[in-house]
Amino acid sequence: MSDPKQAAKLILEAVGGQDNIESATHCVTRLRFVLKDDDKANKEELEQIDVVKGTFSTDGQFQVIIGPGLVDKVYKELVAETGIEESSKEEVKDQASKKMNPLKKGIKTLADIFIPILPAIVTAGLLLGINNILTAEGIFWDDASIVSVYTQWADFAEIINLIAVTAFDFLPALIGWSAVKRFGGNPLLGIVLGLILVHPNLLNAWAYGDALEAGEVPYWNLFGLEIAQIGYQGQVLTTLVTAFILAKIEILLKKKIPQSIHLLTVAPIALLVTGFLAFIVIGPVTFAIGNGITDVFIWIFENVAAVGGLLYGLIYAPLVITGMHHTFLAVDLQLIGSTNGTFLWPILVMSNIAQGSAALAMMFLIKDEKIKGLSGTSAVTAYLGVTEPALFGINLRYRFPFVCAIISSAIAGAFITFNQVTAFSIGVGGLPGIFSIPAEQWFVFAIGMLISLILPFVLTFLYGKTQKSLS
Template sequence: MDYSQAAKQIFDAIGGKENLSAAAHCATRLRLVLHDEGKIDQAKLDGMDIVKGTFSTGGQYQIILGAGIVNEVYKELSKLTGIEEMSTKDVSNAGSKKLNPLQRFVKMLSDIFVPIIPAIVAGGLLMGINNLLTAQDLFIEGKSLVDANPNLADLAAMINTFANAAFVFLPILIGFSATKRFGGNPFLGATLGMLMVHPDLLNGNSYGEALANGDIPYWNILGLEIAKIGYQGTVLPVLVSSFLLAKIEVTIRKITPSSLDNLLTPLFSIFITGLLTFTIVGPITRTAGNLLSDGLIWLYDTTGFIGSAIFGLAYAPIVITGMHHSFIAVETQLLADLAKSGGSFIFPVAAMSNVAQGAATLAVLLLVRDAKLKGIASAAGLSALLGITEPALFGVNLKLRYPFIGAIIGSAIASGFLAIFHVKAVALGAAGLPGIISIKPGSIIYYIIGMVISCAVAFIVTIILGKRAMKKQG
């Protein structure tokens, strides 16, 4: 492959050096920040065999090339543009300047939660394995695998401990990531998270019971009573406290002599933030977080299959805007408080949307004759079934439109079906075929039926709409 020629064609298609502000690449995509995306020659890019798809999100124009290929093309593109190699974070920061306030807020949440997703997913999948071992009637009538094989009990207990770790100490993960994102020392952020789940505090999961019994412990500081309550499994309190920590740290550093900076800045940053967390920020944000969770649960329970169907219809369009990243914070809170929420209704809907996009993309294989599009559709369709939809969405479905319509119809019907049987996830994972392991054991059969419905409806509607579209084109 002539990477130099491919880079030159891409360079010309994006409007040349004058239109390029920043450039980087990830594992499969060129990630570009352009001054004016209206200058892109989309037809030229679409006609290139090396280009598997394109899309615009978060202020970036991304060109899907594939693993290995993108590295070589980026090297040649750098020679043409003269732009020094940048990290994806640098490009992301450059692209964020083009976003509106809401988009910047969503990007902020994404920057905080995306880095900790592997830890949450690992814990979630382990939780799913534990559910497979301990759920009754899943494999054996009236028994769990542990009941039938008592020698598995300790294995299940160990897996459960491993699974809970990320959620029990969630404030530490969020504190590190959020403080780093807000411009503070991430290790101070982790320390703040540790402070919020310290074993000397009343476990936050026991707060409701202790409140009812009047057993809440307090610090008495010069007549001021401060509740000694932990924040296990919470999201909002540590987010706000991390923001305060970063700003307090930066402010103190500015007014502290450099000779005393390493001593005084961490000391006062942690003490002041910790005091604010337990007196003001924590109690208020704990209540706000509970209200948010209760509101979402109420909305889901009240609107039932209609609300779930609307959410399923809208999920893929939300993905296009990038706003689905804001759901991570909500899902994390729902999963951290399974006793109240019963699990996350967002994950099953996301899975229905993803497999519908995959099925619609695979339907395109039966409708088109273009060899390049067939190649993209086959790989992208399988990827979407496994939970990665960007290649399918931006490389095939949005371009042709009719498969996108077929997919959101399939997603809507399947999501409504899941709501009827109250299908929820008790862990995060790959929102697609592998997501079975993340579903509440008693609902797995309905989840599988939902995926079949989603795929079948999306596939059939795409075929029908595709044939109509081709007839109109002559």
Template sequence: MDYKQVASEILTAVGGKENINAMAHCATRLRLSLKDEGIVDEKALDQMDAVKGTFSTGGQYQIIIGAGTVNKVFAAMSETTGMEASTKADVANASTKKMNPFQQFVKMLSDIFVPIIPAIVAGGLLMGINNLFTGKGLFIEGKTLIDAYPNIKGLADLINMLANAPFVFLPILIGFSAVKRFGGNPYLGAALGMVLVHPALLNAYEYPKMIAAGKDIPFWDIFGLHIESVGYQGQVLPILVASWILATIEKNLRKVTPSWLDNLTTPLLSLFITGFVTFLFVGPLTRTAGNYLTDGLTWLYEAGGPIGACIFGLFYAPIVITGMHHSFIAVETTLIADMAKTGGSFIFPIAAMSNVAQGAATLAVLFITKNEKLKGISSAAGVSALLGITEPAMFGVNLKLRYPFIGAIIGSAAGSFFIGLMQVKAIALGAAGLPGFISIATGKWTSYFIAMGIAMVVAFVVTFVLSRTAKYKDAE
């Protein structure tokens, strides 16, 4: 492959160097912040053998090239244009300027929660492994693995502790990430998170039990103010709002504090003031709001039943196109952290239905099309989507041909209907696809696999049928 030639053709198609604000690349894609996406020659890009697909999301124009090749094409582009490589954050920041306020809010949530996903996923998957040890009748009738093999109890206890840690100390993770995003010192954010889960406080998981039992809640009496001494383990909203307050106070103090005094007084005042107002009213208010949010979402899922899940499944992929699905990370984290009350997240299994349906629709194109390039893209993208990575399938194949996307969202709706009917929920985050069963409550594995089968079969069949209609017969 002539990488310089490919780079030159891509540059011409996107409007030249003059149309690029910033550029970077990830493992498989070129990420471009363009001044005007309207002048991009998508037809020319589609006809290039090196290009596996294109899509625009979050103000970024992304060109799928593939692992091992994208870095060489990018190097050739950088050499041709004389533009230095930007970081992905630089491209994202340049793209943010073109977003409306709601899109910026969604991106803010994404910036905060995406960095902590590995910790949440690790804890969640360990929780799934722990359920293998403690699930009665899962492997041995009427017994758990621990009942049958008592010598593994210590291992199960260790795994359970490791699994719970990211959720118990969730405010520390969010505090670090959120304060960094808001422009403050992330270590102060982590310290604030530690304050909210300090062992001297009444544990957040015990708080509702003591309220229900009518027991007295410990409190501080400060200048006549009655402030409850309660922790915020597993809570999301309190630390989010408190992190914004902390970062705002810190940034404003640094503007007016002399440099010789700054490092001494700014961290002290920022942490003290934020901690005080958080325990006084920010924490109680946001904890109540968080409870209403989780209760409301759980009620909608349970009350809406299969119809509600079906509608959500139908619109999940269109939501992904807008980028709004990034805001679901915060909601899912809240639902899973409060699992004792919510039972887990209903969003994850529905996302999995959408992903496998996209994969099945793309694999249907593999059998339908006579275009060799499209066959190559469909095979790799289809398998990738079944494993939970849908961008190549959705943007590289299904949306371009349209009828596979229609087949996919119908398949997703069908699978989600069964998910809602059987009340399947996830107890962890993970790969929302075939491997996602480990994130599902063990008693619902069979229902999860049946739902995936429904989603895949319906998506494949509908895509195949639509390809034979006059409207889409010549879609390629």
């Protein structure tokens, strides 16, 4: 079907008609509806429409996957057909959030904060991978690295490393910007707040343990109150809480102070109050909580690694379906900030690859040419770290590919965690993910990737052959 107008009419009918639509918008690939009653949407009917590649519901939105370019034309015809006002993605998100329970709202808030900064984090991870190739011993020579053999590349690698680590060194500034913006404040103040928390005059958080043991932690004396002069590098929870308080103080001040003197009063007061609270109360409390969370995950990794890897590999894809996987991004960043590595993110790679392989197997089983094509393209995107097309377009539709994939990712997750694999950064959550793994762990990680590539394909294909018909 090449007629966007006809497609819009069929989609409108399948989602329950104009009366069932509260608002609608679109992104690069999907129509996003807030429906009055999701149960009135006929998924089977929708997926029979040629332009529709899949459907799913998440965060209070009913989403119809169409694809880049065409989705814009279908949306315009939908607006023309119904007469509904065009809505922005933010307006639709706000309306959809009214339908969510407190837990889902909390998860959505975390997603809204961390997704905008992902490009910087993923880029940093890829650059660290390049630096890893240049500087690690044992990749091309047993006891030498590229820069030690070809010394002219040493400064080149050093500049790459400088560019790469900046996103992690100033992570509170990135989170501060995104969090304050999400909570309704001025995002520029969020950047300043994040930079305050990692100011070079403060004791670096990574040196705090040694300084404490040596009795060399510097303190401020505020009228007899001793306040540790420590920074909060890599402390996600500290930044989130201070950003929330900064935004709320700013909003309150704007309501109470005459607009004519906002510039002279609102930002200075908000930053001063939040800054003092950060160093006196928020920082010490959240620093302890963040380290406690880190200690729990480290204990699991050190004592029951295989069990932890098995469980996380089993549940990660279901977490993606609910959107709850975004909460673990904060844990990954906390682990990287506190221990210079995360053992959770490598399991994510196993899960994404497994979903891709299960979808790829379906390409050889399905008779319907449209779904066969979708299986192949969604497998490629999953191998590059984006699993939604494979999950919602193929694997969940037929169920057994999804089950085969999560079983396989659980086995691969148990294997790599048993062998103590960690990632020094967050990168591309697919086949290129190996570049975020230390070189000395590449062999073990590659075996895990092979398990995730081959096992779900074989399981899905063999089980699929037992089914009499697939359409």
